[in-house]
Amino acid sequence: MNAETLKKPWWQRASEGAMAACLAVMATAVFVNVVLRYGFGSGVAASEELSRLLFVWMVFIGAAAAYPLGEHMAFTSLLLPLRNKPRAMLAMTLLIRAAVLLACVLVGWGAWQQVVVGLGSHSVVLGYSSALLPLPAFLCSLAIGLMALVELLRRAPLDFGHHVDVE
Numbered sequence: 001m002n003a004e005t006l007k008k009p010w011w012q013r014a015s016e017g018a019m020a021a022c023l024a025v026m027a028t029a030v031f032v033n034v035v036l037r038y039g040f041g042s043g044v045a046a047s048e049e050l051s052r053l054l055f056v057w058m059v060f061i062g063a064a065a066a067y068p069l070g071e072h073m074a075f076t077s078l079l080l081p082l083r084n085k086p087r088a089m090l091a092m093t094l095l096i097r098a099a100v101l102l103a104c105v106l107v108g109w110g111a112w113q114q115v116v117v118g119l120g121s122h123s124v125v126l127g128y129s130s131a132l133l134p135l136p137a138f139l140c141s142l143a144i145g146l147m148a149l150v151e152l153l154r155r156a157p158l159d160f161g162h163h164v165d166v167e
Contacts, residue, residue, distance in 0.1 A: 015065035022058035026051045049125045053132060060136035064143040070159045079158065090155065097152040104145030111137035 008016075033047035066072055082089045111134045118130035150156075 012065060012069075015061050018061050019058050019065075022054040022061070026054045026058075045125045049123055053123075053126075053128070056133055057136045060140040064140045067144045067147055076158065089157075093158050094152065094155070096158065097148050100148040101145055101152065104141040104148060108138055108141035108145060111135075111141060 029044070029047040029050050033043045037043040063072075079089065079092055082092060114134035115131045115138055118132070118134060121130040122128060123130060
């Protein structure tokens with residue numbers, strides 16, 4: 001490990017490792033399936049299902065890991081005129097955090113309903129519970145919602161992550 005890797009928090013290293021593992025298994029499964037289909041005329045039926053499941057998990061792990069780093073899309077240039085107005089900036093920050101929290105509640109509620117529905121069925125080839133597909137959306141919305149709630153309660157300022165006037 002290099003010095004930059006050691007500086008990262010444990011959750012960031014864990015999420016990057018989980019995403020890398022998902023990507024490695026997906027790439028291997030798809031590569032093997034392609035070679036078997038075009039080279040030998042038959043493939044592995046589980047490859048497609050496994051790749052789909054791992055892709056969904058990888059996307060939501062990445063979304064949850066990106067939130068505390070401020071890497072989600074933001075239109076911070078709309079708030080730049082408020083930088084010198086602390087009360088207006090605080091009001092907009094609280095509004096943004098509340099909107100993120102509301103979005104997490106809505107996504108989490110819908111994902112949880114899909115988890116419950118999926119408990120009674122299984123995937124066709126691998127036989128895993130269909131609840132495993134919407135579960136990462138629920139966990140992601142829970143994680144981002146908790147982070148947004150903590151930021152809301154602490155009244156943490158928005159991190160623009162740069163010092164330029166226009167994005």
